[in-house]
Amino acid sequence: MSSDKIKRGGAAETARSTNPVIAGFFPDPSVCRVGDDYYLACSSFEYFPGVPIFHSRDLAHWRQIGNVLDRESQLVLPESTTSSGGIYAPTLRYRDGRFHLIVTNVSGGGNLLVTATDPAGAWSEPTMLPGVPGIDPDLAWDEEGTCWCTVAGIGQVRLDPESGKTEGEAQRIWSGTPGAKAPEAPHLYRIGDWWYLMIAEGGTERGHGVSIARGPAPDGPFEACPANPILSHRSTDHPVQNTGHADLVQGPDGSWWMVLLGARPGGGTPGWHGLGRETFLAPVSWVDGWPVVGELSTQLPDLPWPLHPFPAEPTRDDFDDLELHPRWVSLRRRPAELCTTAERAGWLTLRESGGSLDDLNVTFVGRRQQHFSCEARALIDPAEGRGGLAVRLDEQHHYEIEAGNGSVQVVARIGPLRTVVAQRAVPAGPVILGVQVHQTDAVRDSRTGPDTVSLGVVEPDGTLTVLAALDGKYLTTEVAGGFTGRVIGVYAATGTVRFDWFDYEPIGG
Template identity: 45%
Template sequence: MTPTEPILAGFYPDPSICRVGETYYLITSSFEYLPGIPIHTSTDLVEWHFVANALTRTGQIAEHGGYPSAGIFAPTIRHHAGRFWIIGTDVNGIPLGQGHFLIHATDAAGPWSDPVYISGAMGIDPDIAWDREGTAHVTWCSLNPDEPSILSAPVDTETGAFIAPPRQLWQGTGLSFPEGPHLYQIDDWWYLLLAEGGTERGHAVTIARSPSLDDPFDAAPSNPILSHRSLPHEVQNTGHADLVELPDGTWAAVHLGVRPRGQTPGFHVNGRESFVVGIDWVDGWPVPDETRFTVPPTDRSFTDRFDATALHGRWLGVGRFPETFARPAPEGGLVIDAESRPGRAMLAARATDAVWAASTRFDAATGVGRFLVRIDDTHWYGLTYDGSTVEATIAIGPIEHSVGQWSVSPGSVPTLLMRAKAPRPLPHGATSEPDLVELALESEGTEHSFGEFDGRYLSTEVAGGFTGRVFGVQALSGRIRVDEIRYAAETSL
């Protein structure tokens, strides 16, 4: 059995990677959450550190309604001529002719430039590659029915204009949804790496090559080169890979995968995660070695009392930048303001562990707040506090159901608790649910649990889409002041 630990756990899908010297840079999709496109770095491909988000202001991406699984799709990062470059798709901008965008920075930590839009390239999952003459080529999955499959065109990076008309490179091996292209010029060949089969259980990595961009691309004889479809592996949905050359001339690749749990069909709850594999070159084709890298378990616990001058980059808004509704409180902590402007005022972070606990304390003297874990607006479990009463609610599709209330003593502020717990095994040893989500509170030294609820309803298999669970605090009305939010990679805090 090959290793199962991701390099980025939780909702970090569609990884793209580049190397500068001894340092690797990795970005992932962020969909409806802002700031967008998280950037991580590593020197060994195993231990990764968050650096920054690339999209941090409205001049780069417009705020929107937080439509589920919209926003930023499958960006690519590259380094060329002293600059980092990111090309991505904002699907909210496609109707405006502003789908594909290109930004750059001299430092991966930013600041990143305002976008240049690639007009005339309707589609998703763009890639950028420079040939040996220095011409940039943008490659994408076309959504134009008159020009299907994978298209590529040379582009002026300063204006976004095509230098020549797009050409079709390859239509894949025949599996569904050929997408996620990455184009590389290696030795005497152009290689085109694709994701095929859809980003569910049939996901796979395929590759083709050609001596030039004007000649047909020939598929590798061993396609798909990476897939876990129909295999009894703890990691499924493997695909959407990106290659990188190491300083010693060897190669590796990053790819996405999920870790489903529970009975058929299996349920993944924390989203599509990022993994790493080694790459051998055999007869001119890349062959993944899934045992080359050992990724140790990582403690991702944190406590944030919001006493820094700026929010940590882990904190996200749903279709809004956190700075539009959250600000430091003069007496300490963070004010979340539902009345600052229309739209959702939720401060969220990714859930990253199979079992975990999170807690918060917030003052609701001038508003109503909710502590919740969510996949989207219609799939969430939460605790609402109005200063006197805590109410536990579960939302499953069109149904919102209160599962209990607890009155809080005057003058006290309860600690609100959520726990993602291992499910109870059935008599034959299997489990029905991926996990159980407990909603509870602690007040005046006493803990009260509202119950444990089936985690399947907060899974991608039930809710759909491309994201994973996030948790956090939302102001429903007025203003609340958050003292702290804690997260622990265990079920007790």
């Protein structure tokens, strides 16, 4: 079957007036402004390369320009790294002509710091920070140039960002709201006459919220805002839930804004979100020296400055370049001997490592699902092995359609259960595999899932013959646990498999 049979892959519309401003599994946003430009980094957990970084000119339109940790010397993720391990909660800051990013690798060495003059890279080799405890590290500099590192807990220590050495023991400076669990995600700012310490608390599930305190110095003492939490959607029916892990930034006109993570659950009870925690934008005003968060809506307000949408990017990747687009991620590492576009021109070649998506070391390359309803297709040549197209949440929760030996099969892994749901013979040679995700239109009962994941074979006329339609709620963190969202991609199960192209498009706009 020729790859020219079906020409897909138009340009995705990038003009955006909706929230989230970065859709899909892009949690824990940290933002900084440099002149007229904005840069934002997110957590990446078990995926390589790590810490996706985005650029914007208007806070509404964002384009991924790279990944901060894009070399194995920077990002050590042992094969034992399970899903939702790895890279947690970066803080991105700019000072004296240099970008600083501090982050935690919970699976390989703890806290680390990298720098760059160009946020698109290359970033430095990491400076390890053995004296910085815990997770969610933040960086802030006072007027004397002292660097303060604040961590989840909420502890704080003075840090020399050049050497990685700390001064003294970490001190507890604030514990958040009494009775609220998991004070984390601290960010420290000097605004006017005060130092403000903003945190997340309540856990990153439905009880998540943003609280803030202020004090006369970077190390306090801090008084809590009387209106804490300044943002939370707990115990509401708001379409955006799990709101927290926020960072403050000024807009082009000097107004204040907040980027934060949130989730958009769907279906029945308790509501399930498959896209993961996403990056949202909310307005902030100041009343009596305290920030007041305006409405967080799925529709952005009219911004009081010119919009700068980026040119639309193709939805199809033909694997013509030696380097994969930064949107592509793999599990834990991406050695060239297992994943390359250089071996057969215009094809992505994957070689077996683990035997299936159940394995920690499977060879997998994917991109985040960013739309409630979407379709992905890929042309696979399985002449030398077996492989396929998958929707993955973690090792124990994934659906895939796999080709090889003259047949295709749909596999579902849900917790401890793995089953072949459907099989079909196909002609020898390349075959186009397809996945469609359709958002649930109506809740029939409390158990109705958020969407349906359909997997099948694309016929020569371009239609998808569905072999299985599966409930999407089993590929959500409400079922599986953890901190990640869905990634749709291709993999090798046995031998060597090659992919001519991969196409991802939203359904219905």
